[in-house]
Amino acid sequence: MRKIDANIFITHLWAIFFNTKNNIHRIIEPILHTENITTPQTFILFAVKQHYIKNISGVCREMNINQGNASTMCKKMEQAGLIKRERSTEDERIVTLSITEKGDEILNRLKQKMDMFNEYCNELPEEHMKTVIKGLNQFEEILKNFIFYCEGIK
Numbered sequence: 001m002r003k004i005d006a007n008i009f010i011t012h013l014w015a016i017f018f019n020t021k022n023n024i025h026r027i028i029e030p031i032l033h034t035e036n037i038t039t040p041q042t043f044i045l046f047a048v049k050q051h052y053i054k055n056i057s058g059v060c061r062e063m064n065i066n067q068g069n070a071s072t073m074c075k076k077m078e079q080a081g082l083i084k085r086e087r088s089t090e091d092e093r094i095v096t097l098s099i100t101e102k103g104d105e106i107l108n109r110l111k112q113k114m115d116m117f118n119e120y121c122n123e124l125p126e127e128h129m130k131t132v133i134k135g136l137n138q139f140e141e142i143l144k145n146f147i148f149y150c151e152g153i154k
Helices: 006-035 039-049 056-063 067-079 101-122 126-152
Strands: 083-087 095-099
Touching (some): 039 067, 039 095, 039 101, 056 067, 056 095, 067 095
Antiparallel strands (some): 083 095
16 A cells, blocks of 8 residues: 655645635534624533533633633623633632523524534434544544654654
């Protein structure tokens, strides 16, 4: 088997990333627009609801943004009635996040709108889905290994 040139591989990856990002944007943005919510806000709502993000530090970590930006974003979300921020009584530096009823209702409506995509995916051949998942998992592993590689040469 002939090895693919790394430059060609990277060029294909960038093209795939660009097209995938644009296609996801075309699917998601109209849905988010109807709810007057941004993609990062949707991620925070979903992650808070799933208890994946519990505080401002979690927002910083998962979105790779600084404390000030995370705080500002969450403050705006609180003002919009999407989340609730509470300072810890034990350590005032810690601000815990919880989803409000309004935030939960928005997520439920978004889920209903995304169910069409789920229906479409249910029609895909199982082998096709497995191949995509396997390829994405392999790519994620490549990225993780590259990060470790880069951190090792600092």
